[in-house]
Amino acid sequence: MIYYRNAVRASGVDGRALVATARRLLDAAGQADASLSLTLVGDRAIATLNRHHRGKDKPTDVLSFGAYAPGEAAPAGTERLLGDVVISVDTARRQAAAYDATLQRELYRLLIHGILHVLGHDHEALGERRRMEREERRLARAIDLPWPYPDDAP
Numbered sequence: 001m002i003y004y005r006n007a008v009r010a011s012g013v014d015g016r017a018l019v020a021t022a023r024r025l026l027d028a029a030g031q032a033d034a035s036l037s038l039t040l041v042g043d044r045a046i047a048t049l050n051r052h053h054r055g056k057d058k059p060t061d062v063l064s065f066g067a068y069a070p071g072e073a074a075p076a077g078t079e080r081l082l083g084d085v086v087i088s089v090d091t092a093r094r095q096a097a098a099y100d101a102t103l104q105r106e107l108y109r110l111l112i113h114g115i116l117h118v119l120g121h122d123h124e125a126l127g128e129r130r131r132m133e134r135e136e137r138r139l140a141r142a143i144d145l146p147w148p149y150p151d152d153a154p
Contacts, residue, residue, distance in 0.1 A: 001035040001079070002026075008042050008089045014104055021108055021143055025115055026082075028142035029135075036115065037084040040107075046088040061091040062110040064117035085114030099148035109148065112139045 002019045018038070026034055041049075043059035051057045053065070066083040067074070074080040087110045089103070096106035116135055123129040140147050 003035065003037040005038075006040040006089075007045065008040050011040065011089045012103060013040060013089065013107065017104065018107055018111070022111055022115070024143055025112060025139055028139055029115060029119060031082065031119070033080060035079055035081045036118070037081065038111070038114075039084065039086045040089050041086055043088050043090040046086060046091070049086060059088055059091055061095060062087045062114045062117075064114040066118045066120070082115075083118035085111060085118065087111065087114065101146075101148055105145060106148075108143060108145050109136075109140070112136050112145075115139070 002022045004015060004019050004022075006013060006015055022036060022038055026032060026036060046063060047057065047059040049063055050060050053063065063086045064083060065086075067081050068083075087107060089107075092106045092110055093103050096103045099106065101109075113136060116132055116139070121128070121132040121135060123132045137147055
């Protein structure tokens with residue numbers, strides 16, 4: 001199950017396609033039986049979340065909140081909710097313009113990134129960043145998403 005909410009009026013987002021893509025991404029990530037919460041917000045709301053949870057007083061593109069610690073499992077007999085992915089439509093729109101991509105494609109890219117975070121991937125250390133980038137590209141291929149970054153991007 002994908003729990004979807006778009007808090008941005010007149011965003012131009014195809015919510016049905018975003019939900020269907022989230023499901024395909026979970027399947028491709030080996031999480032076919034898992035659920036995910038996906039929320040679209042504006043820069044103001046994501047800046048508040050970023051300040052509260054990360055101590056950074058500015059908007060960001062995507063935040064992820066895993067439901068369980070790495071290695072921890074959902075209690076037996078309960079829904080396996082991976083966590084929450086929150087994406088700023090405002091930031092996604094600016095980034096899409098910079099990549100010469102559509103807003104919808106940028107949302108898919110951010111969704112991939114957010115899903116990998118709730119699955120325990122990180123990009124703080126170089127080795128972890130490389131593993132996460134490989135997985136991002138693999139998931140992008142699974143949904144036929146062109147990758148906007150050059151091969152030598154940091």
